[in-house]
Amino acid sequence: MTTAVEVVQDAPLTIGGRTFPSRLLVGTGKYRDSDTMVRAIEASGAAIVTVAVRRVNLDRTKEEGILYHLDPKKYFLLANTAGCFTAEDAVRYARLAREAGFNEFVKLEVIGDQETLLPDVQGLLEAARTLVREGFKVLAYTNEDLVIALRLEDAGCAAVMPLASPIGSGLGLLNPFSVRAIKRRIQVPVIVDAGVGTASDACITMEQGVDGILMNTALAAARDPVAMAHAMRLAVEAGRAAFLAGRMPRREVALPSSPAEGMLD
């Protein structure tokens, strides 16, 4: 069977010189159990999987990190700096993540507000510059501000990750105009990160022409995370294919699909 995406000639997603077979990136947080997480990630078809850096819990007799469940040979592990509120902390977490020895990529988050988890773009730029200087491939989680996206690209980021809506909100793509503006002006990949709630959100987001989507809660908090992961995989492919196909122009009046000629008297 030929799928729509094979019909469409599309180059694979390439970030920081590495090529990935899927435009859907998924997180590993908040799943009800590890087995569900593993099956959902499998169903999503994702190649890039995000992880967080945290203290080992010394009070438990058998602490199981995420690597106990995820094969780092099968998935590209993208460490984040989630929970960091200063550039200094984010740099510290990124260095620790790199030392774990998988790759030099980091999903850089510098959060500026506890309630909305919106990025502190000043701290983000500062941390991005430091990490790029140290040889990191920085994927910067940012808001949908074009100017900041341009600055992040200037700073040497490998990808810019504007939000669809706040982390964990599931509100979908709130500002398609700004995301399109960023995509139009930025050379490095634009990966929309955070806020996608369901498959239609993912599809609409991909239809804006962005290079990929990263999501976590939309899968983990679905009633059936594995089924939602499958839906998201299809939605991302459909949205990408629709973007490449080029949609028809919008019209305010109807246009018949059947010929106006040849009607009976």
Next chain:
Amino acid sequence: MTQTIDVVVNGARRPVARDATLLELLRSLELDPRAVVVEHNRRIVRRPALGDVRVAEGDAIELVHFVGGG
């Protein structure tokens, strides 16, 4: 003279043998050195060096790994 000193591991004070190396500390905590990253007084200590670095009273040691996250 006491045989142990106190260090701070992941934010909690813990007694360790005097002159213990970071590798010995990990062993005493039953942690696989390949599964954790060690930060000693804010400096990352690479795995091959864990057996060379000795802890001192009051040292701050962070032991981290990857967990689920978005």
